[in-house]
Amino acid sequence: KAGVTQTPRYLIKTRGQQVTLSCSPISGHRSVSWYQQTPGQGLQFLFEYFSETQRNKGNFPGRFSGRQFSNSRSEMNVSTLELGDSALYLCASSLGLAIGELFFGEGSRLTVL
Amino acid sequence: DAKTTQPPSMDCAEGRAANLPCNHSTISGNEYVYWYRQIHSQGPQYIIHGLKNNETNEMASLIITEDRKSSTLILPHATLRDTAVYYCIVVTQGGSEKLVFGKGTKLTVNP
Numbered sequence: 001k002a003g004v005t006q007t008p009r010y011l012i013k014t015r016g017q018q019v020t021l022s023c024s025p026i027s028g029h030r031s032v033s034w035y036q037q038t039p040g041q042g043l044q045f046l047f048e049y050f051s052e053t054q055r056n057k058g059n060f061p062g063r064f065s066g067r068q069f070s071n072s073r074s075e076m077n078v079s080t081l082e083l084g085d086s087a088l089y090l091c092a093s094s095l096g097l098a099i100g101e102l103f104f105g106e107g108s109r110l111t112v113l
Numbered sequence: 114d115a116k117t118t119q120p121p122s123m124d125c126a127e128g129r130a131a132n133l134p135c136n137h138s139t140i141s142g143n144e145y146v147y148w149y150r151q152i153h154s155q156g157p158q159y160i161i162h163g164l165k166n167n168e169t170n171e172m173a174s175l176i177i178t179e180d181r182k183s184s185t186l187i188l189p190h191a192t193l194r195d196t197a198v199y200y201c202i203v204v205t206q207g208g209s210e211k212l213v214f215g216k217g218t219k220l221t222v223n224p
Binding site for chain 2: 043103
């Protein structure tokens with residue numbers, strides 16, 4: 001059974017650009033959540049999607065957005081990138097909403113110059 | 114904010130048991146305790162979870178106090194590959210609250 005797949009694994013952008021990250025959950029999993037991880041703030045919850053609807057949102061500005069498709073795949077977008085957006089972005093899937101057993105991908109490491 | 118409190122770091126000798134504590138004094142009756150670990154530069158990995166009773170699987174044991182206000186994750190025979198950050202979180206299964214990870218405990222297993 002394939003795990004959670006995130007693409008791209010690494011990317012470099014400059015300030016002001018926008019970026020789209022992709023996440024393919026484990027087959028059959030309907031919930032996808034996104035986390036930002038930085039050395040200073042640790043793992044911070046961005047948002048959770050279930051059945052194409054955003055069910056929960058963390059305390060991030062509107063520049064951070066996401067969506068989920070009918071096949072449960074999810075994307076997140078960050079517009080007008082800032083230096084502080086440099087982080088590891090982790091996607092996790094689970095069978096249902098707010099189920100504690102999350103399966104994480106390897107993450108997308110974003111560097112903003 | 115995280116609902117759990119963990120020591121920032123711990124050390125353990127290889128081959129010995131590693132006992133990682135977690136305080137969750139405000140846990141409610143329908144909240145589960147989950148443990149994850151994150152090895153450097155990888156995504157977090159689920160370890161174990163429990164509600165009231167002690168639990169054991171191939172990776173670890175989870176001991177929850179009778180009042181459920183704290184728990185201990187036990188790695189019975191720690192190896193160097195167990196060096197990681199360990200996160201304890203509380204979750205209402207199927208609830209509407211987001212999952213919040215705290216800072217975790219950095220466990221270093223020494224040879």
